[in-house]
Amino acid sequence: xxxxxxxxxxxxxxxxxxxxxxxxxxxxxxxxxxxxxxxxxxxxxxxxxxxxxxxxxxxxxxxxxxxxxxxxxxxxxxxxxxxxxxxxxxxxxxxxxxxxxxxxxxxxxxxxxxxxxxxxxxxxxxxxxxxxxxxxxxxxxxxxxxxxxxxxxxxxxxxxxxxxxxxxxxxxxxxxxxxxxxxxxxxxxxxxxxxxxxxxxxxxxxxxxxxxxxxxxxxxxxxxxxxxxxxxxxxxxxxxxxxxxxxxxxxxxxxxxxxxxxxxxxxxxxxxxxxxxxxxxxxxxxxxxxxxxxxxxxxxxxxxxxxxxxxxxxxxxxxxxxxxxxxxxxxxxxxxxxxxxxxxxxxxxxxxxxxxxxxxxxxxxxxxxxxxxxxxxxxxxxxxxxxxxxxxxxxxxxxxxxxxxxxxxxxxxxxxxxxxxxxxxxxxxxxxxxxxxxxxxxxxxxxxxxxxxxxxxxxxxxxxxxxxxxxxxxxxxxxxxxxxxxxxxxxxxxxxxxxxxxxxxxxxxxxxxxxxxxxxxxxxxxxxxxxxxxxxxxxxxxxxxxxxxxxxxxxxxxxxxxxxxxxx
RNA sequence: CGGGCUGUGGCGCAGCUUGGUUAGCGCGCUUGACUGGGGGUCAAGAGGUCCCGGGUUCGAAUCCCGGCAGCCCGACCA
Numbered sequence: 001x002x003x004x005x006x007x008x009x010x011x012x013x014x015x016x017x018x019x020x021x022x023x024x025x026x027x028x029x030x031x032x033x034x035x036x037x038x039x040x041x042x043x044x045x046x047x048x049x050x051x052x053x054x055x056x057x058x059x060x061x062x063x064x065x066x067x068x069x070x071x072x073x074x075x076x077x078x079x080x081x082x083x084x085x086x087x088x089x090x091x092x093x094x095x096x097x098x099x100x101x102x103x104x105x106x107x108x109x110x111x112x113x114x115x116x117x118x119x120x121x122x123x124x125x126x127x128x129x130x131x132x133x134x135x136x137x138x139x140x141x142x143x144x145x146x147x148x149x150x151x152x153x154x155x156x157x158x159x160x161x162x163x164x165x166x167x168x169x170x171x172x173x174x175x176x177x178x179x180x181x182x183x184x185x186x187x188x189x190x191x192x193x194x195x196x197x198x199x200x201x202x203x204x205x206x207x208x209x210x211x212x213x214x215x216x217x218x219x220x221x222x223x224x225x226x227x228x229x230x231x232x233x234x235x236x237x238x239x240x241x242x243x244x245x246x247x248x249x250x251x252x253x254x255x256x257x258x259x260x261x262x263x264x265x266x267x268x269x270x271x272x273x274x275x276x277x278x279x280x281x282x283x284x285x286x287x288x289x290x291x292x293x294x295x296x297x298x299x300x301x302x303x304x305x306x307x308x309x310x311x312x313x314x315x316x317x318x319x320x321x322x323x324x325x326x327x328x329x330x331x332x333x334x335x336x337x338x339x340x341x342x343x344x345x346x347x348x349x350x351x352x353x354x355x356x357x358x359x360x361x362x363x364x365x366x367x368x369x370x371x372x373x374x375x376x377x378x379x380x381x382x383x384x385x386x387x388x389x390x391x392x393x394x395x396x397x398x399x400x401x402x403x404x405x406x407x408x409x410x411x412x413x414x415x416x417x418x419x420x421x422x423x424x425x426x427x428x429x430x431x432x433x434x435x436x437x438x439x440x441x442x443x444x445x446x447x448x449x450x451x452x453x454x455x456x457x458x459x460x461x462x463x464x465x466x467x468x469x470x471x472x473x474x475x476x477x478x479x480x481x482x483x484x485x486x487x488x489x490x491x492x493x494x495x496x497x498x499x500x501x502x503x504x505x506x507x508x509x510x511x512x513x514x515x516x517x518x519x520x521x522x523x524x525x526x527x528x529x530x531x532x533x534x535x536x537x538x539x540x541x542x543x544x545x546x547x548x549x550x551x552x553x554x555x556x557x558x559x560x561x562x563x564x565x566x567x568x
Numbered sequence: 569c570g571g572g573c574u575g576u577g578g579c580g581c582a583g584c585u586u587g588g589u590u591a592g593c594g595c596g597c598u599u600g601a602c603u604g605g606g607g608g609u610c611a612a613g614a615g616g617u618c619c620c621g622g623g624u625u626c627g628a629a630u631c632c633c634g635g636c637a638g639c640c641c642g643a644c645c646a
Binding site: 009010011012013014015016017019027036037091092093094109113124140142144145146148153201202203204220221291408411413444446480481483484485513514515516517518519520521523532534535536 | 569574596604607637639644645646
């Protein structure tokens with residue numbers, strides 16, 4: 001490709017709305033342009049990288065026995081009514097966009113479980129046709145509350161999503177492992193250091209699921225990592241260990257003391273009430289009134305210095321809940337005697353520590369101190385309800401864990417029968433002649449997001465630096481001083497033709513601009529190999545070779561074999 | 569959804585406080601000359617609903633009211 005003909009404009013300055021390196025560089029280098037908030041155009045250079053990413057995905061998934069298809073982006077709304085997920089539209093969990101057309105009401109597909117389930121269900125009637133794994137690379141639409149960071153969080157995104165269909169749970173788990181391993185190979189080929197972590201399944205559903213996290217300073221997620229044993233989990237799913245049995249209350253411990261604490265409903269305010277400066281938030285019991293996923297009222301206890309981590313599907317009390325449960329006084333909640341009021345008390349294992357607690361008195365404007373577990377309050381169920389922080393103990397091996405900031409590059413789920421049990425046509429005849437329904441898995445990978453992730457991980461202060469295999473071109477050829485030295489233009493043209501004839505993808509900067517501009521643009525675009533041909537080089541019969549990533553330079557015989565020139 | 573900031577040629581910004589000629593500057597773009605190994609120099613040009621609507625005023629980019637959009641922080645997130 002001759003650069004004089006390529007649709008690209010490089011910018012010396014990045015737009016003011018670009019915050020992170022990948023966004024700034026992809027815009028400055030002319031790979032992408034913003035059309036609206038969270039909506040981007042892929043210009044020719046950006047599209048070429050996107051195609052390379054897709055090529056790697058296709059190769060690995062096809063090799064793993066998956067088959068590509070293309071599902072519609074426009075979904076009849078009835079499909080979503082059938083799965084029950086239509087009611088999630090407009091919620092934070094499923095920010096879908098709908099459109100009204102002559103054919104009825106449609107959804108701009110935010111994900112494709114419903115569509116693929118009815119599609120495959122219509123084609124598969126027998127266990128003999130299973131297992132089956134299909135995938136597509138398709139545009140998805142999400143009405144993001146807050147698009148940001150260029151391609152990292154958008155409202156329109158390109159995603160690769162795969163779906164597996166198996167006869168039962170065991171077979172589904174085996175398929176899941178096959179795709180999981182293929183995903184790891186895909187990321188390795190893209191030069192990304194990815195960590196699979198245990199995660200929450202959110203609106204997709206299912207039991208076992210993993211996120212594929214790329215550690216990055218621009219990440220919006222954190223995962224907990226144990227370097228000792230390899231435990232890794234999203235903070236939303238991570239638990240901590242290192243706790244013993246709850247301590248029995250000392251028989252000679254002083255009784256609880258009541259304190260009048262008007263206008264002090266929060267942890268920090270209560271800490272400030274006590275003159276004793278040795279009292280900290282860790283001495284308080286944080287008591288959260290919630291409704292669990294089965295609808296029962298639950299009181300969650302955890303140390304006051306900890307952020308809560310509630311299981312998915314649990315929600316905080318609203319005003320109506322408080323009105324219905326007078327034993328829980330908003331701002332002054334305590335665990336004492338809640339069982340008698342029909343409240344289940346669950347507690348984080350951190351509450352097993354010996355000693356008394358400061359907690360709400362279940363009476364407005366009152367707190368108590370010296371509350372003892374087992375004497376003053378009882379815990380019905382123990383669990384892990386505090387968000388893990390660096391320095392906590394690993395739930396598997398007990399060693400210290402740390403938190404890693406990261407970008408979610410992919411998310412895989414063992415769905416089981418969540419969709420096949422509700423969508424029509426998802427049954428088949430099993431080997432024993434009985435009717436069975438699919439055991440499904442689903443596998444999503446953010447293709448356009450990966451473009452930004454790779455750019456984020458592979459750049460320097462001068463521009464992008466694509467890994468081989470992802471770069472928009474393999475070789476960047478620049479001629480210098482052609483305006484006054486036609487022999488350079490002739491030699492460069494000839495070299496370009498030879499490289500193209502050899503099947504090498506080469507971007508040829510044949511513009512009549514100053515050397516500084518050509519060098520700066522070459523650095524910005526980030527093609528791995530740069531060839532420079534100038535008047536001195538032509539006179540000596542050499543072309544200069546330089547690596548974008550290492551800066552290594554050498555000379556090659558201008559008329560030598562193309563392999564030697566390109567420096568394979 | 570809460571808090572903050574910002575909307576002025578393609579991009580980055582100044583002007584607004586204190587209303588008043590023809591709305592400036594850098595980059596980019598066009599033409600010409602020079603230059604020719606790290607965004608070079610000079611000259612001449614093109615390009616603007618100053619986000620939108622209303623109001624105040626003889627007069628509004630500037631002041632007032634109301635919208636809309638964008639970005640950042642938080643909440644949330646497949």
